[in-house]
Amino acid sequence: MGTTSPFKDHHQSHSLTKKFLPWAIYSLFPIALLRLYFYPLNFPNLSSTDQLPNTSPITITSSIISNPPPLISPQENGRARSYESPPSCDYTSGKWVHEKQGPLYNGTTCGTIKEGQNCIAHGRPDFEYLYWRWHPNQCKIPRFDPNTFLQLITNKHVAFVGDSMARNQLESLLCMLATLSAPNLVYTNGEDNKFRRWNFPSHNANVSIYWSPFLVHGVEKSNDGPNHNKLYLDTVDERWAKDLDKMDQIVLSIGHWFLHPAVYFERDDSVLGCHYCPGLNYTEIGFYDVLRKALKTALSAIRERREAGRKAIDAVVTTFSPSHFEGEWDKAGACPKTRPYEEGEKLLEGMDADMRKIEVEEVELAKEKGERFFRLEALDVTKLSLMRPDGHPGPYMHPFPLGNGVNERVQNDCVHWCLPGPIDTWNEILLEIMKKWDLGQFRREE
Numbered sequence: 001m002g003t004t005s006p007f008k009d010h011h012q013s014h015s016l017t018k019k020f021l022p023w024a025i026y027s028l029f030p031i032a033l034l035r036l037y038f039y040p041l042n043f044p045n046l047s048s049t050d051q052l053p054n055t056s057p058i059t060i061t062s063s064i065i066s067n068p069p070p071l072i073s074p075q076e077n078g079r080a081r082s083y084e085s086p087p088s089c090d091y092t093s094g095k096w097v098h099e100k101q102g103p104l105y106n107g108t109t110c111g112t113i114k115e116g117q118n119c120i121a122h123g124r125p126d127f128e129y130l131y132w133r134w135h136p137n138q139c140k141i142p143r144f145d146p147n148t149f150l151q152l153i154t155n156k157h158v159a160f161v162g163d164s165m166a167r168n169q170l171e172s173l174l175c176m177l178a179t180l181s182a183p184n185l186v187y188t189n190g191e192d193n194k195f196r197r198w199n200f201p202s203h204n205a206n207v208s209i210y211w212s213p214f215l216v217h218g219v220e221k222s223n224d225g226p227n228h229n230k231l232y233l234d235t236v237d238e239r240w241a242k243d244l245d246k247m248d249q250i251v252l253s254i255g256h257w258f259l260h261p262a263v264y265f266e267r268d269d270s271v272l273g274c275h276y277c278p279g280l281n282y283t284e285i286g287f288y289d290v291l292r293k294a295l296k297t298a299l300s301a302i303r304e305r306r307e308a309g310r311k312a313i314d315a316v317v318t319t320f321s322p323s324h325f326e327g328e329w330d331k332a333g334a335c336p337k338t339r340p341y342e343e344g345e346k347l348l349e350g351m352d353a354d355m356r357k358i359e360v361e362e363v364e365l366a367k368e369k370g371e372r373f374f375r376l377e378a379l380d381v382t383k384l385s386l387m388r389p390d391g392h393p394g395p396y397m398h399p400f401p402l403g404n405g406v407n408e409r410v411q412n413d414c415v416h417w418c419l420p421g422p423i424d425t426w427n428e429i430l431l432e433i434m435k436k437w438d439l440g441q442f443r444r445e446e
């Protein structure tokens with residue numbers, strides 16, 4: 001994709017050109033790729049019971065449904081602590097280390113994996129990518145412990161809000177939790193089940209997903225409507241925000257949808273500018289400041305509503321997840337790597353770095369406003385994900401894509417992550433953050 005910026009001639013300033021170049025490249029992505037970001041119709045309306053087996057060939061414990069964990073303990077908070085106190089640690093710098101022990105679950109046994117990410121079931125022939133663990137330089141991340149996670153969300157509602165990356169992370173979590181306790185799908189709504197909720201009867205816990213690729217109110221481009229998204233940057237998306245008073249923990253995950261053509265509105269619905277909107281008479285403003293504004297609006301809405309209700313919520317913002325296209329997206333070998341990058345082999349730079357930076361900065365700014373009712377952390381996965389070019393479905397977004405020999409044209413997903421896969425690590429780090437919250441290591445000031 002070594003293309004030059006179509007805006008080069010219009011912007012004299014070098015810094016502007018530099019700033020616009022990354023998204024200019026993305027703008028030229030084949031529009032067909034947009035389809036990757038939508039939910040294809042893969043989830044039939046599932047009945048709750050058989051959906052998630054509570055055992056798998058690599059299960060660590062048998063089901064605890066009939067045998068819930070002890071709720072009484074010597075701990076002050078009234079329950080046993082099943083985990084070690086996590087050390088203070090920078091999870092972002094480290095390396096992927098090969099490990100014999102594979103993932104907690106198997107793609108053919110967890111019923112909640114979206115078709116396009118079910119690489120094992122789709123015949124991906126190599127399994128090496130399943131045997132790597134992220135080793136931060138400063139500490140070890142324990143293997144994901146579903147028991148601890150479920151204990152920490154007992155009597156709570158955890159909501160994932162965002163785009164298909166939010167869904168990818170949620171499905172990884174559900175597959176791992178289901179090795180211990182089977183959830184029931186209790187609610188689905190929206191086209192392609194973009195809004196779903198599961199209940200874990202063993203722990204009276206709810207986990208849900210809300211589709212909201214901008215977090216603010218947006219009108220997504222459609223076949224019969226305009227060929228660009230419309231974003232209303234001052235207005236939070238009520239499809240998730242209306243339920244804020246019913247959430248105890250929230251995971252926000254956005255980014256990729258901001259790369260697409262869009263018109264941006266502010267305040268009284270006046271047009272602030274646009275991104276890649278040839279033919280419309282609006283100022284090109286790129287998407288970095290827009291992402292920032294959207295995050296600010298979302299984080300402010302959470303804060304304002306929870307402070308008004310005097311009810312605490314914990315939130316993480318999952319940072320930008322890099323894609324790994326090495327060639328044309330619909331040609332064989334678009335993301336062909338089968339091993340992680342080694343330390344120093346791939347630098348975090350360009351658009352991936354800029355998107356991450358904005359998200360981390362907005363989290364820090366929001367924290368400065370006080371964490372009494374709104375604790376917040378960045379789940380900074382950009383670097384460790386960048387190191388995993390081998391973790392995407394590639395052609396295995398479709399079942400047995402090479403069934404009739406190697407095709408000249410084959411669609412590739414080098415954006416989302418195979419399940420199981422590297423994204424399971426995101427939830428391991430999420431659990432470390434939750435332990436720190438539980439222990440008061442990230443303190444609420446009074």
Ligand SMILES: *[C@@H]1O[C@H](CO)[C@@H](O)[C@H](O)[C@H]1NC(C)=O
Nearest residue numbers: 057106107108109120127130
């Ligand atoms: C997943 O489970 C199936 C069915 O038990 C088994 O045939 C397959 O080998 C497993 N795959 C991996 C990668 O463990």
Ligand SMILES: *[C@@H]1O[C@H](CO)[C@@H](O)[C@H](O)[C@H]1NC(C)=O
Nearest residue numbers: 155156157186199204205206
């Ligand atoms: C879980 O969702 C159900 C509705 O499906 C609700 O009645 C219940 O109160 C929720 N529980 C928690 C802990 O949020």
Ligand SMILES: *[C@@H]1O[C@H](CO)[C@@H](O)[C@H](O)[C@H]1NC(C)=O
Nearest residue numbers: 271272273279280281282283
């Ligand atoms: C484009 O917008 C400018 C400023 O709003 C206006 O003066 C101009 O007439 C517009 N041009 C067209 C072709 O609509």
